[in-house]
Amino acid sequence: MTVEIKRCNREHLQMLQEISIVTFNDTFKDQNSPENMNTYLEKAFNLMQLEKELANPASQFFFIYFKNEVAGYLKINTDDAQSEELGEESLEIERIYIRKEFQGKGLGKVLINKAMEIALRQNKNKIWLGVWEKNENAIAFYQKMGFVPRGAHSFYMGDEEQIDMIMTKALS
Numbered sequence: 263m264t265v266e267i268k269r270c271n272r273e274h275l276q277m278l279q280e281i282s283i284v285t286f287n288d289t290f291k292d293q294n295s296p297e298n299m300n301t302y303l304e305k306a307f308n309l310m311q312l313e314k315e316l317a318n319p320a321s322q323f324f325f326i327y328f329k330n331e332v333a334g335y336l337k338i339n340t341d342d343a344q345s346e347e348l349g350e351e352s353l354e355i356e357r358i359y360i361r362k363e364f365q366g367k368g369l370g371k372v373l374i375n376k377a378m379e380i381a382l383r384q385n386k387n388k389i390w391l392g393v394w395e396k397n398e399n400a401i402a403f404y405q406k407m408g409f410v411p412r413g414a415h416s417f418y419m420g421d422e423e424q425i426d427m428i429m430t431k432a433l434s
Contacts, residue, residue: 264330265369267376270323275313278323281335282307285359290419293396298420318343324376326360326369334360336373338380346415346428348390353381355391374407378433387433392417392426404429 320343324336337357344354355377360369381389393400409429417426
């Protein structure tokens with residue numbers, strides 16, 4: 263299995279936008295209205311927004327390549343880039359997405375391990391993420407990876423409020 267992880271920079275902006283839209287749409291389009299999906303995709307993944315996120319020193323994006331093809335990506339946040347205040351000792355996995363045709367190959371686990379490696383290098387003692395309460399496959403995956411539910415927060419898909427479970431994993 264040929265797997266490689268590369269940090270994204272401004273040169274990858276177009277590809278980051280494409281994979282963000284495709285993977286988010288594939289994951290959530292069947293459970294949300296087209297209007298709410300389009301509103302969210304336009305807000306979260308427009309080039310200016312992604313460029314701003316890439317420029318934030320407390321956020322990092324990584325592409326995962328499988329056989330030299332971009333298979334997915336990871337976005338992590340520390341410090342004030344985190345979407346919830348879980349403390350300076352925390353690292354947030356804000357986005358982790360694998361394209362449909364590459365799912366089931368262990369790539370999500372590789373990205374989780376990358377996030378843990380970075381967190382440990384930065385002396386963080388926990389990693390956390392928000393996952394939609396209706397995304398049962400993702401919840402089961404995160405539990406298998408050692409994450410436990412620790413609360414919830416609101417996530418807005420267009421004009422619809424949804425609930426994300428906050429899941430954490432202690433690092434040692």
